[in-house]
Amino acid sequence: xxxxxxxxxxxxxxxxxxxxxxxxxxxxxxxxxxxxxxxxxxxxxxxxxxxxxxxxxxxxxxxxxxxxxxxxxxxxxxxx
Numbered sequence: 001x002x003x004x005x006x007x008x009x010x011x012x013x014x015x016x017x018x019x020x021x022x023x024x025x026x027x028x029x030x031x032x033x034x035x036x037x038x039x040x041x042x043x044x045x046x047x048x049x050x051x052x053x054x055x056x057x058x059x060x061x062x063x064x065x066x067x068x069x070x071x072x073x074x075x076x077x078x079x080x
Contacts, residue, residue, distance in 0.1 A: 005029070009037040014066065016040020026065070 004021030006029035011019040016027035017040050023029050024040075032038030047064035 006038040006040065007032055008040055014068075016042070 006017035006023045007021050008015060008017040008029070013019050014024070016024055017029050017038055018024050026042060026044035027040050028043045029038040029040040049062045051060040051062070052058070
């Protein structure tokens, strides 16, 4: 949308195009023009590691990068 390396139309960091309109590490942004927003795609997938305790009562999830998890609905199943 301008002369910046990228412009996705917001000032949110972590979505590929930073608040200062710089392409963030691990992202590729393209398609923007003076009147259209850039679209950014994650080109380096984040690594995820899941650790369970002996009783499977606690699960720890570790990510290689700062990440967000969106959970619209969680269903828990219990084996009897």
